[in-house]
Amino acid sequence: MSDRAYDVVLYGASGFVGKQTVQYFARHAPKHVRWAIAGRNHQKLEAVRAEVGIEVDLLIADSQDQQAVDKIVSQTRVLLTTAGPFSLYGNALVDACVRFKTHYVDITGETPWIRTLIDRYHTQAALEGTRIIPCCGFDSVPSDLGTYLVVRYLQQELGMSCKTVKAYFQANGGLNGGTLASGFNLYDSAQVAQISDPFLLNPPERHTATEVEQNRDPQAPSFDSDLNTWVAPFFMGPVNTRIVRRSSALYDQWQEPYGSDFTYQEYFKFDEPLAGLKAASFTAGLALFSGILQFPQVRSILQPFLPQPGSGPSEQTMNEGWFSCELVGTATEGRQVRGLVRDQGDPGNRATVKFLCESALSLALQRDALPGGQARGGILTPATGLGDVLVERLRQAGMTLKVQTI
Secondary structure, eight states: OTTSSEEEEEETTTSHHHHHHHHHHHHHSOTTOOEEEEESOHHHHHHHHHHHTOOOEEEEOOTTOHHHHHHHHTTEEEEEEOOSSHHHHSHHHHHHHHHHTOEEEOOOOOHHHHHHHHHHHHHHHHHHTOEEEOOOBTTBHHHHHHHHHHHHHHHHHSOOOEEEEEEEEEEEOOOOHHHHHHHHHHHHSTTGGGGGOTTTTSOSOOOOHHHHHHTSOOOSOEEETTTTEEEEEOTTHHHHHHHHHHHHHHHHHTTOOSOTTOEEEEEEEOOSSSHHHHHHHHHHHHHHHHHHHHOHHHHHHHGGGSOOTTOOOOHHHHHHOEEEEEEEEEETTSOEEEEEEEEESOIIIIIHHHHHHHHHHHHHHOGGGSTTGGGOOEEOOHHHHTHHHHHHHHHHTTOEEEEEEO
């Protein structure tokens, strides 16, 4: 692929998150990286290029035009896309990436769509060493890389096998219209019933009733003795947990297992005072919002008041936002370690853009150092496809990622 015109192409670059990826590359991509921006509207791309003040090529392709998509994908080593909902606008891009052996990253959280990618493309991409890595945003890098770091710390520093990892999120930020559109599309699709399967993204295998029960999504607030506070179900848990379980299953196939009967779960954490009341209120609100998503008639009343595709929070909101992901890993012997992934900036925008752009740069600049070497491919996860390379890049970009013994 060294003869290709570009190292990275940023597709969907005129969207709300897409424009932020252009700004990030303009500020942080090394000078020798050859990159271009792409989308379906030349005028909008030209406006982004002028606003950011860069001289990069513009590539035009509607995501439904396979021939035009092929022309773009065939010219780059890595394709980064922010154009969602991905089940509507991502199929031609992934298909072209697999055929042209172009590595791929996105920010989807649409797990049923990822399941279709696994079924269609995993075998071919694995054989040819093409890394197709969805969920490289706030869905699901903190969960996946945080768990990976905790597990490997237990194994390599303490010589112990990991039994469980639990993640506890806190966050502050805004919501962009693209994220909402993806959520609405998911609930409108015929695939929504798949979301509740805790092993949706795992390789085909039979799971016992006990395993299924141990990995079901939390439905109620609870007091957590490890953190000595109240927690609630995390609204991104049904995405992130599936990614972490896929990472565990793939590493198990590669004889680098997380641990026998390994389990993972995550929660939203609340601090005192009134942590229990906050957790109960949050759970009730989450249930209400999920109900609204499932009934289009009710949603249509509220939709005009919600962020629309192409819109999002203010610069001030994004700059003042933050997230924290605390992790507790428990070894089979009962020993515990703590992990932390934390950064300043709105998680759905600032952090997501950092995660995604550094993922693309990992693929473009450090291919030999990636997990499994150049031969590894397939429909992968951040932990299995990027691993320690992405960890170090994020640390260099100012993000906290650490593990310590309790």
